[in-house]
Amino acid sequence: MRQLCKGNVAVVKAAIMAGCRSFYGYPITPASEIAEYAALLIPQVGGTFLQAESEVSAINMVYGAAAAGQRVMTASSGPGISLMQEGISYLAGAELPCVIADVMRAGPGLGNIAPEQSDYFCMTKGGGHGCYRNIVLAPSSVQEMASLTMLAFELADKYRNPAVLLADGFVGQMMEPLDLELVEPVVPQKPWAVKGDLETRKNLISSIHLTPDLMEAHIRHLEEKYSECERNECRSETYRTEDAEVLLVGYGIVSRILRSTVDLARQHGVKAGLFRPISLWPFPSKALATAAKSAVKVMVVELSTGQMVEDVKLSINGSMPVEFYGRVGGNVPSAEECQAELFARMEVLV
Amino acid sequence: MSEYNVSQCRTPVFFDRFERKDENQHQTHYCPGCGHGVAHKLIAEALGELGLQDRTVMVSPVGCSVFAYYYFDTGNVQAAHGRAPAVATAVKRSNPGSIVISYQGDGDLAAIGTAEIVHAANRGENITVFFVNNSIYGMTGGQMAPTTLIGQTSTTSPWGRRPNNEGFPIKMAEMLSALEAPVYIERVALSDAKHIMQARRAVKKALQLQKEGAGFTMVEILSPCPTILKMEPTVARHWVADTLIKQFPLGVYRDRKPEFEPVLVPQKGVAELLGISGKRLSDEERHARRQHTRAKTIKVSGFGGQGILLLGQLIAEMGMREHMEVSWLPSYGPEMRSGSAHCDVTLSHDRVGTPLVSTPDVLVAMNEPSLRKFAPHVRPGGVILYNSRQLPEDLKFEGLTVACVPASEIADQIGSAKVSNVVMMGALLEATDCLPFTTAQAVLSGLVKNRKLAEMNEKALEAGRNYLDTEVLVGAVAGPDGCGE
């Protein structure tokens, strides 16, 4: 049966369904409900919730729980995500799986608590030090806050790497029907974990490789893993792209707005289509190029001054112009505004 | 001191050969006379004597002891600089039967990791911290530590530590003993055989207490660092005995258990906890069941405290129960606190595109500022429900249905200002016919347990509906349902 549920709450419910019994976090708007509901729900199924003294500690607790073999998660936003970057680098370096929900708000600095999509760079390209990647999934509805959280746990374990749920303040705060079906989570064996028993006594969790050759070998190993992830885990969605002359590209809440823009544009005789990346890393470059086949122009819309647009340009590889429209600071364009921006760039007069 | 050299140590808790080391697999990486080797040995012996080897997880820090995992044949987790107590916290909580050691230097514990150690201690984590205080940063080549003595030179305190610039040496054993939760904190020194024997007892006691599940234990170990201090090993040990101990007095700082009753959380099954019940309907089934409803985009606005967000949620909940696609998007943040609030609701027969309602079919304006703000954006043919007996004189709306419903007044008459939003809900259902009244009644009665409030809600819903039906001269520009699909 469907239940009306807030995006942030759906994350916690999905985590529990995925067998996550460990949550370590620190409150920050607009992600706080995730910690609050984790505090309420996870102890009721025998799990651990702990409010850490900072995001620095929270991510290191995540590291400890992951090292001990737990399905574990944390959640934060802008400033807290900045504080977690060192820990995320350690998690990737030590090949520890975990899920990090980033409900993005406006920055830089304290910024404000309204929605933005300005953590794209720091989550998809690094943010912490070293050559590593996060697996990054971008939900656009409450149902997907749940389904992509579950997928994030699965992928994190599969690749032994942090997986990020990159949501914006709107998707976190809005309520929509959530349809959950009870399934037993499939949690893989983790023979590498350190559990404080005879069987795992020999195990070591570490990211130190002292000599250049050993370090290089480790980085190459990670690189190979990331290539495999790129081959297998690209996810995206299209809407009315078959005959699209102009392709709109957006993720998260923006993809919802653009879906309406596509309909509006078509009412005015402009054949628009939508490409929505679901995995931001790995970025679905091939699917994007395919979706753009019939198009003469691409327009990317983001709640940033232009971050994902760089990956779109790399995917399109100069074969057609890539326009950009961004709003920031918590301002979110309406479907009509996006349509107007599109038409202005296409020199369509209405 | 040679009998305390790890290489010659015969405890099964150490590896026979240090195979994780690149070269020199029979020797440690520690300098001759370094206290870390001795501290390692004391810990390994205690673990062996207490039979804890298999259960132990050693969390090693960043510092000279970063390679503790070369030596300890136990589970090993390497942590970021200063974060070992946070890592250890979660390692322990994940497997409460494990014995978790956070082994840290003074830069690690008392500088960069100050927050982590204080809070792990304050929570009474059932872990043991071995804090090796050598008054200096060893690994990075002799920079000042928070424990560096007044006047002591280092590469970053070349004029000697000056209280006017760097403050005073920090006393962690004393500081942490000011907290409620820790059960055992002692400071010992690796200066001579007698003190090493005392250190041995302290290390074992701390681990024994963890084994018993007692709580947070810490042993601060004053330790020689001959290389950085540029002293012969024996001179460095004397320096610990003669100088370091003066600044950091030895002794037991805490040895008692805090009294409290643990509070346990009641347990539930996952399905019950998450509200998973009934069977899932297919999209087709849902589609068939929502034919009697009408798609609408709605904006609800007013002052915080008027139940604006709740009214929107109730409408969304009703739509969902009638198998529609719905979304509810609040204005959130400081706006909420400064007094104005609004939310967007979409009731749809198809997958909802944008959840932002920029041009609503229906505007519920609970106060004048929100009427002025949002009314100009209402779709032609749309409906405005305004919480008042009449519109402000200067406002005129062409092509819209405007209904003035004094919801607050009606709610006061019913007995509570709180139900003004429910009055508006009655009016909205009557004006738009988007959802059945029975659903509203069901949603409301499911919402409130308090009998009196439930009765008021029922009256409010009815009153809103009737008011619209009988009192309002509906704008007549379009019919009451002129907001179009």
Ligand SMILES: Cc1ncc(C[n+]2csc(CCOP(=O)(O)OP(=O)(O)O)c2C)c(N)n1
């Ligand atoms: C975030 C971060 N900052 C700085 C360093 C560099 N660093 C490595 S060890 C160390 C000091 C360790 O000193 P201490 O904790 O006293 O241990 P010792 O080496 O003396 O045993 C520093 C500053 C680091 N690894 N990480």
